[in-house]
Amino acid sequence: MLTINPKDTQTPELHSYLLSAVAPRPIALASTIDEEGNPNLSPFSFFNVFSANPPILIFSPARRVRGNTVKHTYENAKAVKEVVINVVTHDMVQQTSLSSTEYDKGVNEFEKAGFSMKESERVKPFRVAESPVQFECAIRQVIELGSEGGAGNLIICEVLLMHIDESVLDANKKIDQKALDLVARAGGSYYSRAREGFFEIPKPLRNKGIGVSGLPESVRMSSVLTGNDLGLLGNVEQLPDPADVDKFMKDKPEIFGLDRDEKHKFAQQLIQNNDVTGALKVLLS
Amino acid sequence: MLTINPKDTQTPELHSYLLSAVAPRPIALASTIDEEGNPNLSPFSFFNVFSANPPILIFSPARRVRGNTVKHTYENAKAVKEVVINVVTHDMVQQTSLSSTEYDKGVNEFEKAGFSMKESERVKPFRVAESPVQFECAIRQVIELGSEGGAGNLIICEVLLMHIDESVLDANKKIDQKALDLVARAGGSYYSRAREGFFEIPKPLRNKGIGVSGLPESVRMSSVLTGNDLGLLGNVEQLPDPADVDKFMKDKPEIFGLDRDEKHKFAQQLIQNNDVTGALKVLLS
Numbered sequence: 001m002l003t004i005n006p007k008d009t010q011t012p013e014l015h016s017y018l019l020s021a022v023a024p025r026p027i028a029l030a031s032t033i034d035e036e037g038n039p040n041l042s043p044f045s046f047f048n049v050f051s052a053n054p055p056i057l058i059f060s061p062a063r064r065v066r067g068n069t070v071k072h073t074y075e076n077a078k079a080v081k082e083v084v085i086n087v088v089t090h091d092m093v094q095q096t097s098l099s100s101t102e103y104d105k106g107v108n109e110f111e112k113a114g115f116s117m118k119e120s121e122r123v124k125p126f127r128v129a130e131s132p133v134q135f136e137c138a139i140r141q142v143i144e145l146g147s148e149g150g151a152g153n154l155i156i157c158e159v160l161l162m163h164i165d166e167s168v169l170d171a172n173k174k175i176d177q178k179a180l181d182l183v184a185r186a187g188g189s190y191y192s193r194a195r196e197g198f199f200e201i202p203k204p205l206r207n208k209g210i211g212v213s214g215l216p217e218s219v220r221m222s223s224v225l226t227g228n229d230l231g232l233l234g235n236v237e238q239l240p241d242p243a244d245v246d247k248f249m250k251d252k253p254e255i256f257g258l259d260r261d262e263k264h265k266f267a268q269q270l271i272q273n274n275d276v277t278g279a280l281k282v283l284l285s
Numbered sequence: 286m287l288t289i290n291p292k293d294t295q296t297p298e299l300h301s302y303l304l305s306a307v308a309p310r311p312i313a314l315a316s317t318i319d320e321e322g323n324p325n326l327s328p329f330s331f332f333n334v335f336s337a338n339p340p341i342l343i344f345s346p347a348r349r350v351r352g353n354t355v356k357h358t359y360e361n362a363k364a365v366k367e368v369v370i371n372v373v374t375h376d377m378v379q380q381t382s383l384s385s386t387e388y389d390k391g392v393n394e395f396e397k398a399g400f401s402m403k404e405s406e407r408v409k410p411f412r413v414a415e416s417p418v419q420f421e422c423a424i425r426q427v428i429e430l431g432s433e434g435g436a437g438n439l440i441i442c443e444v445l446l447m448h449i450d451e452s453v454l455d456a457n458k459k460i461d462q463k464a465l466d467l468v469a470r471a472g473g474s475y476y477s478r479a480r481e482g483f484f485e486i487p488k489p490l491r492n493k494g495i496g497v498s499g500l501p502e503s504v505r506m507s508s509v510l511t512g513n514d515l516g517l518l519g520n521v522e523q524l525p526d527p528a529d530v531d532k533f534m535k536d537k538p539e540i541f542g543l544d545r546d547e548k549h550k551f552a553q554q555l556i557q558n559n560d561v562t563g564a565l566k567v568l569l570s
Contacts, residue, residue, distance in 0.1 A: 020459070021449070024469050048333045049307040049310075051436055114496070146338060164302070177473065192469075192480070196481045204386040209397075
């Protein structure tokens with residue numbers, strides 16, 4: 001392992017490691033205004049939801065590593081305690097990147113990026129009309145995490161109103177995650193288009209599975225089964241009982257005579273076909 | 286648009302909208318211990334990096350919406366102000382899901398999920414040996430965002446040591462983002478495998494592009510060019526000058542006679558082939 005002690009590491013280098021390791025990060029396209037009412041728009045990937053009740057989103061316009069200056073968004077958030085956070089979809093990603101250009105104070109990044117300003121209902125900053133989900137927020141608190149270049153500034157936002165475009169809603173008025181087509185940031189110049197990598201894992205059993213520790217040692221120590229296989233096998237309420245195993249095996253003469261690794265490969269096939277119970281029966285036979 | 290006022294919305298419903306809209310979210314597989322030294326392991330997607338100097342990660346084990354109870358991770362973080370945050374890769378995702386089972390206090394989720402406990406160097410909680418990036422952290426502060434079910438609890442973590450497995454490092458000892466193969470959470474039961482959706486966007490011009498607002502109206506109002514096309518076109522330092530446009534067009538007799546939409550389609554092809562300058566010349570011809 002490479003071990004990095006932040007105390008012995010230059011900030012730009014540490015920053016780069018953190019951005020690659022904590023990813024993909026959702027993007028807040030944050031719209032603010034200054035005290036004169038000039039709009040500002042900038043994307044931030046030090047961002048997430050942290051609470052549903054109260055509904056809290058947090059993003060961080062950090063102090064610049066180079067020069068230890070602060071961003072207009074931070075100044076605006078301190079002066080006018082309101083922000084609209086807009087989500088970023090694949091259709092908007094090039095304009096969003098362009099809006100991260102460090103234009104001079106007073107330059108309207110809505111115009112520079114070619115986004116449309118839409119009036120908000122409860123706050124003064126504008127919404128990004130092109131974004132299918134817009135959060136009108138009051139800024140509850142700003143927490144400075146340090147005073148050097150690279151220090152984060154937590155902008156703690158309480159959602160006052162959430163707007164969702166009908167085009168990303170399904171028949172039950174829930175968000176269709178694929179239709180929403182969000183993008184996120186990773187290290188270097190990488191973005192990730194979320195839906196290209198979607199897969200589903202049902203919640204683990206509410207009445208508590210046996211866990212990997214509840215599997216026989218021959219299964220846990222398998223040289224064939226992967227961690228993901230074991231995770232799926234451990235998410236059952238109980239192991240099949242021997243009578244069921246015998247019955248199952250009667251219909252599977254092809255399994256008799258297989259050695260352990262071959263049996264495990266057979267079971268792995270069943271797991272890949274979503275037959276976890278069948279796989280357990282083979283493994284216990 | 287569907288407009289949601291949190292004050293008029295039940296927490297489970299609001300929670301579901303927030304989780305679909307703010308995504309994909311990176312996952313912290315958080316290892317803590319209680320005052321008796323019993324290990325606990327649980328994944329959280331209310332998580333991100335927020336600062337490089339000091340290096341700060343924040344995650345939130347929120348109060349449960351159902352029953353307004355708190356999680357063992359929160360109790361442990363309050364009692365023993367240390368945590369190891371482990372990143373979650375595609376190879377670990379089924380075991381990670383299993384570790385989110387709400388086992389009773391004192392049950393060791395490392396064992397239940399089949400993960401290996403590795404001693405830390407600077408803190409008492411164990412590392413997840415299977416995770417290729419592990420952050421040993423001191424907990425600076427815990428901020429409760431509310432007292433009702435669904436309220437977040439910010440665990441503000443300062444990174445003391447970061448460990449990176451050599452297998453995810455490139456020749457320059459930087460993290461190879463594709464090799465790391467991180468997964469993230471989205472709404473419902475969706476996870477996203479980040480690298481399946483990777484694409485790159487170079488940082489916008491440091492010396493400030495002309496922006497979409499610097500493009501001619503016929504281009505900005507195009508019925509062919511998309512927002513992404515405009516974002517790329519606006520990220521140039523200046524428009525090509527008319528002499529260059531004329532010269533370029535001399536070699537492209539096939540463009541004469543095209544109508545505006547056809548020209549825009551031709552330019553769009555050039556953008557897709559990464560020839561933004563060529564596209565601008567066609568658009569200005």
